[in-house]
Amino acid sequence: MNGISESLAEIGQGTLTATAVDPAQASQGHTHETACLNCGTSLIGTHCHACGQAAHVHRSLGAFFHDLLHGVFHFEGRIWRTLPMLAWRPGRLTREYIDGRRASYVSPIALFLFSVFLMFAVFHALEGSEGGETPAVRSGDLDKAISGTEAELGVLKAQRQKLKDGRADTGDLDRRIDGREQALEAMKDTRSAIAENIPDTRRFSDFHQIDKAIRKFKKNPELAAYKLQTYAYKYSWALIPISVPFLWLLFPFSRRFHLYDHTVFVTYSLCFMTMLVILGMVMDWLGANALLAVLFFLPPIHMFRQLRGAYGLGRFGALWRTVLLVWFSSTALIIFFVMIMAQISL
Template identity: 65%
Template sequence: MSEISESLAEVGQGALAANAAEPEAGGAGDGHTHESACLNCGTALIGSHCHACGQAAHVHRTLGAFFHDLLHGVFHFEGKIWRTLPLLAWRPGKLTREYIDGRRASYISPIALFLFSVFLMFAVFHATQGHEEGKTTGNLIGIGQNVESVRADMRKLEAERAAAVVRGEATGSIDRQIARKKEALAALDSLEAEGLDIEISDKSGKGIHSDIPQIDKALKKFKANPDLATYKLQTYAYKYSWALIPISVPFLWLLFPFSRRFHLYDHTVFVTYSLCFMTMLVIVTMLAGALGAAWVGAVLFFAPPVHMYRQLRETYALGRLSALWRAWLLVWFSGTALLLFFILIMAQTGG
């Protein structure tokens, strides 16, 4: 129940953040006053907003109106959400081009939609990805069994090393495996002292490591305390989700190098709306999985390339072949951008 409450809180927070970027247009209704002069600056009103400071002409002063505005902000976005989402899903290129060309009043801005979709994605994640206390995913075995397993592997490796020495062969590879086993054993001993359980998912004994020091440090923290590391990973991914935009824009620019027709602003709008769609796709996949329809995720796996192709073609007025090869490259560029984002998050987690 607490996870659902936290999820609703995050949805509300996302709505408020998105509403800050996409102010509501206001309007008459129950719980709203009807002023002849702006309550903020005193200017005479000639419409639904003050032409001097931009504040809505009608402000709510009842508790019912307050909650109406809250629900309105979460689910309605002044009606723009219902005009934006269909275009985002089916004609993303038209939505992007309309916004770039200045026809924006009917749609949610890309950054507002991005903020809201990210909040919603993490809210759905927390609501659907429950876990049991004191356990991690996979096959769990007790600390004592883990220690004995590692020690048995070490004895086997030491026997292999001794045999290699007798044969006059190099032992560098075996020495590195033994060193990693010793590190794992030290970590298990500390966990055993705390009475915790741990999952050993790498049966080969080689472990997972990286040549990048920050990431290697983060991976070691994952091994030592998976639950804490996973929590930190989610937290940093949540905080730095906006970084996907500046990471992705240069890759899109590479598809139109030195173009005078298209500018970085165009690419930024394109990338932000595209990320909104991909985030919504993840939300649908998680909800489908929670409802026992995991096959939906398998079907939606093919949606991103098609969406990129359609968005590229209409946003940049490309022919089919031109949009096709750019979409193919964009799929690879997107994977690279996600990898860079993951490296950024792992480096932060390992700090």
């Protein structure tokens, strides 16, 4: 995923370059129509009152990259107002968005999709920068291990024969030879089991789909890990509908708060947790493991502050709901994990 990081850097660099090379076109690269280019309606103001298209259509490279960044990442000032609010005043951010004051903030679903994308991009980038990787065990590796053990046994037996000829004690060599012969027999049995494709019938959990997924992990860990990451990224949005009913249980039959309110709350909360995971991965990569323990206490604190601000709760009301919300969040993650494992087992 280093290519993704490089692409993002090139996009940002391209925007700056386009503005620097052609500043006049960047500031004046638009048309001056009297009628909307989209529907032909006479223009009154900066936007067409019939279809909503902007009156002036920019035709510059800088404007193109600006539209790309705005459309994909919403990088137009709003992101820098949204992130500090999400971190320090999540309750106010949630309440203002629910109440309709939205022009200054990135929408929760757009921020969620961007944060999930960023999390997986950072994960793959840092994973690729690690020093060594543990190779998967293959049948060819097992054959090499068997050949090496057989060669070692040949050397040990030759040494034992020399000691016997010289009438020396061979007890230590005998024990080493016995250990190598047992290891060789175990490796040959394993190779025979792989060749015969003997199914693994052991139970790892009470869920058949999880057992099946674990067997796939054991059989081909690289492919299973790839599928796990792919499905987790593909179905990350499912955490929202999974979590909303749990939040509703904190305000059962309330007429003040509705499912829409809970959905906005959950989505912004997931955005913060995702950003927290990104921060944890970067800190771990930098070797700041001592600070990782601090991140463990941030989610309940953030939930407490968001509950108080979004729902106007007192300290005690927010506190007991936070305790339940932490437990509900763990349950939602387990449900999501089981769903992903079920997809892997298919």
